[in-house]
Amino acid sequence: MSDKIDPISRDVFQYEAVSVAEEMSMALKRSAFSSIIWDMLDYACGILDVHGNTIAQAETIPAQLGIMPTAVKRIFDVIPLSDWNEGDVIICNDPYFGCTHTLDIVLFSPVYFEGEIIAIASTVAHHIDLGGKVPGTEAADAVEIFEEGLRFPPLKVMDQGKPNETIFAMIKRNVRDPEACAGDLRAQIAGCRMGERRMKALAERYGAGRLQALIEASQDYGEAYVRAALANAERREFKTSILIEDDASSDEPMQIVVHAKIEDDYSLTVDFTGTSAQRQHGINCPVASAIGMTSYAAKVIFSPDVNQNEGCNRPLNIIIPEGCFLNPISPAAVSVRHLSQQAVGDAVLKALTPLQTKNASAGCHVSFPTFTAGGVDDRAEALTYDGEHPYFVICDIISGGMGGHRGGDGLSAIDTHGGHCAILSAEVMETMSPFRVLSTKLVPNSGGNGKFRGGLAITRDYEVLSSTLTLSGYLQQTGPETAAWGYAGGSNGAPASAELIPNGAPSEKLKSKFVGLKMRKGDVIRLTGCGGGGWGDVAQRDPDLVASDRAAGFIE
Amino acid sequence: MKYLAADVGGTFTDLVLYDGTTGRHYVDKVPSGRRGTAEPIGDGIKQILEQAGLDAGDIDLFVHGFTVSTNALLMGTGAKAALVTTKGFRDVLEVRNQLRPKLYSVTTNRRDPVIPRNRVFEIDERVDSFGNVLVPLEEAEIDRLVEDLKKADPAAIAVCLTFAHLNHEHEKLVAERLKQEMPNIPVYVSHVVNPQIEEWPRANTTSIAAYVGPIVNGYISQLEETLEKVGLKASLQIMRSDGGVGTPHASRDNPAHTLLSGPAGGVVAAAQLIGQLNIKDAITFDMGGTSADFSAIVDGEARVIDERSVSGHPLRLPALDVETISAGGGSIGWIDMGGALRVGPDSAGSVPGPACYPNGGDEPTVTDAAVVLGMLDPDTYLGGRIKLNMDAARKAINDKIASTMGISVEEAALGIVRIATASMAQGIRALCVERGVDPRRFWLIAFGGAGPLFSGFLARDLEMQGTIAPSHPGVFAAEGLLMSDIRHATQTPIRMLADGPRGTAPFAEEAEKLRETTAALLEGDGIPKEKRKFRFLAGMRYVGQFHRLSVPLESGWLTDWDAEAVKARFHENHLAIHGHSAPETPVELVSLHVEALGEIDRPSNLATSAANSGGIPVPNGTRQVMFDASEGFVTASTYERAKLPIGAKIHGPAIINQLDSTIVVAPDELVSVESEGSLKIMQEAAQ
Numbered sequence A: 001m002s003d004k005i006d007p008i009s010r011d012v013f014q015y016e017a018v019s020v021a022e023e024m025s026m027a028l029k030r031s032a033f034s035s036i037i038w039d040m041l042d043y044a045c046g047i048l049d050v051h052g053n054t055i056a057q058a059e060t061i062p063a064q065l066g067i068m069p070t071a072v073k074r075i076f077d078v079i080p081l082s083d084w085n086e087g088d089v090i091i092c093n094d095p096y097f098g099c100t101h102t103l104d105i106v107l108f109s110p111v112y113f114e115g116e117i118i119a120i121a122s123t124v125a126h127h128i129d130l131g132g133k134v135p136g137t138e139a140a141d142a143v144e145i146f147e148e149g150l151r152f153p154p155l156k157v158m159d160q161g162k163p164n165e166t167i168f169a170m171i172k173r174n175v176r177d178p179e180a181c182a183g184d185l186r187a188q189i190a191g192c193r194m195g196e197r198r199m200k201a202l203a204e205r206y207g208a209g210r211l212q213a214l215i216e217a218s219q220d221y222g223e224a225y226v227r228a229a230l231a232n233a234e235r236r237e238f239k240t241s242i243l244i245e246d247d248a249s250s251d252e253p254m255q256i257v258v259h260a261k262i263e264d265d266y267s268l269t270v271d272f273t274g275t276s277a278q279r280q281h282g283i284n285c286p287v288a289s290a291i292g293m294t295s296y297a298a299k300v301i302f303s304p305d306v307n308q309n310e311g312c313n314r315p316l317n318i319i320i321p322e323g324c325f326l327n328p329i330s331p332a333a334v335s336v337r338h339l340s341q342q343a344v345g346d347a348v349l350k351a352l353t354p355l356q357t358k359n360a361s362a363g364c365h366v367s368f369p370t371f372t373a374g375g376v377d378d379r380a381e382a383l384t385y386d387g388e389h390p391y392f393v394i395c396d397i398i399s400g401g402m403g404g405h406r407g408g409d410g411l412s413a414i415d416t417h418g419g420h421c422a423i424l425s426a427e428v429m430e431t432m433s434p435f436r437v438l439s440t441k442l443v444p445n446s447g448g449n450g451k452f453r454g455g456l457a458i459t460r461d462y463e464v465l466s467s468t469l470t471l472s473g474y475l476q477q478t479g480p481e482t483a484a485w486g487y488a489g490g491s492n493g494a495p496a497s498a499e500l501i502p503n504g505a506p507s508e509k510l511k512s513k514f515v516g517l518k519m520r521k522g523d524v525i526r527l528t529g530c531g532g533g534g535w536g537d538v539a540q541r542d543p544d545l546v547a548s549d550r551a552a553g554f555i556e
Numbered sequence B: 001m002k003y004l005a006a007d008v009g010g011t012f013t014d015l016v017l018y019d020g021t022t023g024r025h026y027v028d029k030v031p032s033g034r035r036g037t038a039e040p041i042g043d044g045i046k047q048i049l050e051q052a053g054l055d056a057g058d059i060d061l062f063v064h065g066f067t068v069s070t071n072a073l074l075m076g077t078g079a080k081a082a083l084v085t086t087k088g089f090r091d092v093l094e095v096r097n098q099l100r101p102k103l104y105s106v107t108t109n110r111r112d113p114v115i116p117r118n119r120v121f122e123i124d125e126r127v128d129s130f131g132n133v134l135v136p137l138e139e140a141e142i143d144r145l146v147e148d149l150k151k152a153d154p155a156a157i158a159v160c161l162t163f164a165h166l167n168h169e170h171e172k173l174v175a176e177r178l179k180q181e182m183p184n185i186p187v188y189v190s191h192v193v194n195p196q197i198e199e200w201p202r203a204n205t206t207s208i209a210a211y212v213g214p215i216v217n218g219y220i221s222q223l224e225e226t227l228e229k230v231g232l233k234a235s236l237q238i239m240r241s242d243g244g245v246g247t248p249h250a251s252r253d254n255p256a257h258t259l260l261s262g263p264a265g266g267v268v269a270a271a272q273l274i275g276q277l278n279i280k281d282a283i284t285f286d287m288g289g290t291s292a293d294f295s296a297i298v299d300g301e302a303r304v305i306d307e308r309s310v311s312g313h314p315l316r317l318p319a320l321d322v323e324t325i326s327a328g329g330g331s332i333g334w335i336d337m338g339g340a341l342r343v344g345p346d347s348a349g350s351v352p353g354p355a356c357y358p359n360g361g362d363e364p365t366v367t368d369a370a371v372v373l374g375m376l377d378p379d380t381y382l383g384g385r386i387k388l389n390m391d392a393a394r395k396a397i398n399d400k401i402a403s404t405m406g407i408s409v410e411e412a413a414l415g416i417v418r419i420a421t422a423s424m425a426q427g428i429r430a431l432c433v434e435r436g437v438d439p440r441r442f443w444l445i446a447f448g449g450a451g452p453l454f455s456g457f458l459a460r461d462l463e464m465q466g467t468i469a470p471s472h473p474g475v476f477a478a479e480g481l482l483m484s485d486i487r488h489a490t491q492t493p494i495r496m497l498a499d500g501p502r503g504t505a506p507f508a509e510e511a512e513k514l515r516e517t518t519a520a521l522l523e524g525d526g527i528p529k530e531k532r533k534f535r536f537l538a539g540m541r542y543v544g545q546f547h548r549l550s551v552p553l554e555s556g557w558l559t560d561w562d563a564e565a566v567k568a569r570f571h572e573n574h575l576a577i578h579g580h581s582a583p584e585t586p587v588e589l590v591s592l593h594v595e596a597l598g599e600i601d602r603p604s605n606l607a608t609s610a611a612n613s614g615g616i617p618v619p620n621g622t623r624q625v626m627f628d629a630s631e632g633f634v635t636a637s638t639y640e641r642a643k644l645p646i647g648a649k650i651h652g653p654a655i656i657n658q659l660d661s662t663i664v665v666a667p668d669e670l671v672s673v674e675s676e677g678s679l680k681i682m683q684e685a686a687q
Helices: A007-031 A067-078 A165-174 A178-206 A208-231 A287-302 A337-352 A426-432 A543-552 B039-052 B068-075 B139-152 B169-181 B199-230 B248-253 B264-276 B366-372 B390-405 B409-435 B451-461 B473-481 B508-524 B563-578
Strands: A043-048 A054-057 A089-092 A104-113 A116-126 A155-159 A237-244 A254-262 A268-271 A316-319 A370-376 A391-397 A435-442 A458-464 A468-474 A497-501 A513-520 A524-528 B002-008 B012-019 B024-031 B061-065 B081-086 B120-123 B133-135 B156-160 B187-189 B235-239 B282-287 B292-298 B308-310 B313-315 B323-325 B331-335 B341-347 B443-447 B466-469 B486-497 B532-542 B549-553 B587-598 B621-626 B633-640 B649-651 B654-658 B661-665 B669-673 B679-683
Touching (some): A007 A043, A007 A054, A007 A116, A007 A208, A007 B341, A007 B409, A007 B563, A054 A208, A067 A089, A067 A104, A067 A287, A104 A178, A116 A178, A116 A208, A237 A337, A254 A337, A268 A287, A287 A337, A370 A524, A426 A435, A468 A524, A497 A513, B002 B039, B012 B473, B024 B473, B039 B199, B061 B473, B068 B199, B068 B308, B081 B139, B081 B199, B120 B139, B139 B169, B156 B169, B156 B199, B169 B187, B187 B199, B235 B248, B248 B508, B264 B292, B264 B443, B264 B473, B323 B409, B331 B366, B331 B409, B366 B409, B390 B409, B443 B451, B451 B661, B451 B679, B473 B661, B508 B532, B508 B587, B549 B563, B563 B587, B649 B654, B661 B669, B661 B679
Parallel strands (some): A268 A316, B061 B235, B081 B120, B156 B187, B633 B654
Antiparallel strands (some): A043 A054, A043 A116, A089 A104, A104 A116, A237 A254, A254 A268, A370 A391, A435 A458, A468 A513, B012 B024, B282 B292, B292 B323, B331 B341, B486 B587, B532 B549, B532 B587, B669 B679
């Protein structure tokens, strides 16, 4: 198969393949409309072989890692590759067709060379709104996917180079910001086209036969790397579980059970059997996201420095029973799956940590405290160019601590795992919406104790400045049972919280999901992330570290 | 007129002297010596003056590029600084943007903020998003602050208050009091250092100014003393990150402008060189010991961007758009867990250095590969100053790579070069796509010690037009220092629709203020009125967008607004940069920027007079060089660069040696010696 490829040619090709994916990523980002792509990098680009297996992927947001093969293989059932013509682009965003939540639109396009398909280009992007129940489409209290906006089964959005106007017309009448949606979709298509051009250029350089051999050689390398890393593991097997809040359909938390085992052939089985059944609201996690976050966790522990391709996933055997909340049955709602998806990453890392402690940490914040607020900005000076008070929508996501690890303390104030979301600048927030950020502070003592302590969480106070607005939000890790876990004798991080402080009234603690709060001028909402877990016995902590923590006020 | 430039690098300080009266051009290199001292400059100046037979008093202009500020920031050895923030914002440097340093790692650490949390002081005051004072700053509050600061005893103070870019009344009050109470401590205020929205980048940029300020001040004082000792009376200019120069006074006021000046000289020189060669589009390729810098010059202009990140810390100041990747002569080749050959990011640096260096390390580097392949002559490297050890290079490559992979030492050496080239090609491709240009249209300008060694591989891989090796690749960046004018830049927020009425002057007052501010700076620099130039730009965006584009404004538009022309230029820029525009969507202006240039007396170019043209190039020997494993070693003619006649053509394979660099010409390449002394290297088929 790949025996005629010398290793150096293979390694040069790997740079070239990653370069194709990175160039797709640049092309997409450059022409995108929305800041969710520019600033949060909530998109992904990759090239796949004709079997739908990854050749290379650009390094963007981890939540999108490895969802393309899951999706394309389901799409093949509906539109077989033999029906993909040159210039076609296939669209899909259906969680029940291998995609994630409806907001993540997945595109695929064939790369033709000398009349044959030699590869597939793919882009995924998070769109800011696809219609549905609430602005931004994500509703924690949605009970069915039908409340989660437009759903595209596998369709040709571009047919031999011509746009499918029916699809664009449907988008225009069904989403809240049609210009941004169509603009970002066009940017995705531009990304696919870049991938097609560059893969074709590689085929011209190498010839189709040698290109195929290079692809196989690099996938074989990915597999060899991961198996070698698995062979170096410190331990073979571990079973664990975590709890996460529901608070929308039930007060009963959900459990994720993970049994990780390195088999005799140096493959890794990750089995979720025992995980709670699906729930009746949008916290269910589409199976593609659960698979993606499992790949993420395995990469963090075993192969953080290697380019991700299908070979890296070959030694990975993921078992997620149908009907559990990580592989829900249609029409279960899934739109706020970031929470459960972050929890999947956390649970798998908790199971893998004892297998290889070198790249591992204690539990990280996956609390994801966020809110979206909207209304009319009726501050006297807030006027549009037409002299009217503008309607605004604003969203902020705050961070927490990372876990301590065997080489040091966890970092403070970090958005972890699947996410890569920047905190909104207070000055930008106050310019764009009737909020004032009163403070953004590290939370002293919030990192779990240990030989290496967890990173600190942050807390942010937002004061409402317009006479009224509506606010919804969610978070998790709000109690001692769900907070970031300590490892090897380290303590758990301090839990996350959300509080409402009505103007002049005592503060009230909010549940982990809060929908449609009516707020008035002078009310304050306070979000606090979860601190990271500690690593090792606190008795072994270097007294100098304690002293410097005290001097800086990280502990009080 | 006689001009002198000195560019400090990690190992060597490069000097260039240009005598405008004779057209003669001198270059020299001296060891940079102990970090952060100006003394070696004095030795270098004496040395090059001697070479040129000139007196220190003959020199009219001295331009200096230094790295003390950059080193202090990278090594974490800056001053003990303090930061003053608005109440509630003490943790602005700790929280940052909450992004992690490496996406697929839960253990990677990051740099601590330049000012630790216990030297950040809050004061009770608040300005709102419209610039109104919400909480007035009381005198008693400043008293308390002064007391706290005196206790903390900082070497410099940064002040960054909320919305100070809209209303700097409070920052000014604080700074004035601090100057009275702590007169010897420099104070840097955010509305001067970076008058721009977003508290973290602004606070961080201001904090970095305070962190490096005392070090820059100390260095400049020492430099002035050294120059006085040498007897230099020339005006002193200091290189800035944006490709301009500044007076010592201006550099003291905003020391952060020197932070990214290192790669700027080469880009400025390249822009000048391609102008002489009538080339519009080029990519600069500056490869040294530990890293390679790239920059795209499109349509003759190097791009200035307004934010760069240094070790994860945002620096919001105008800087030439240079990408750096960790691939240099010292980059180490190694084999990973899956059996792949990798090069870098670890580097053998200058200590211990490549295996082939005297007292070198035992890790195989890119330089070792070049020695094994015959590209570098062990006996004449750097003019024979360093003797390279071929056996040590072969041993390192054999032990660490060839024997594990089961290939020959030469194949492994070629592998190292191919992998290093592939990673650099990836960097250039990304840079081109991001800017929406096609590398095949571009020339590669290769400089730095190692640039012209590998540029041929790179240009071929990227199917570029060819390579250009300037006359003195090793001191090219220093030459760039002599090609820059004085620059100042500042900005102010505005808010208006582009659809202002024609014939009006919608932001005349703001523009005049910016002009006055920068004119005063040029006045302080001693630039007469007729040598001052002002260029205005507007930060523009579609209504509803957050990100903005800087669009140059015609000077006439400031008094005679032409909405249609302004909008057309914005749409055109948006299309060029983002690949789409929306001519129906309303456009707004959100900031006004001024770039003030002060022309100084400097050479218009550094062309060497054509001493020897029309001759036939004569090789001074041959070397065995390997370009391709399947073809093995081939015989390459070697030439001495200084003896190449203008207009000559050389067919590869060839090696062209000069004191500061080695140029490798592949078998199917043709070199032509251009009239101003640079070499153009292209594939024969393309001629």
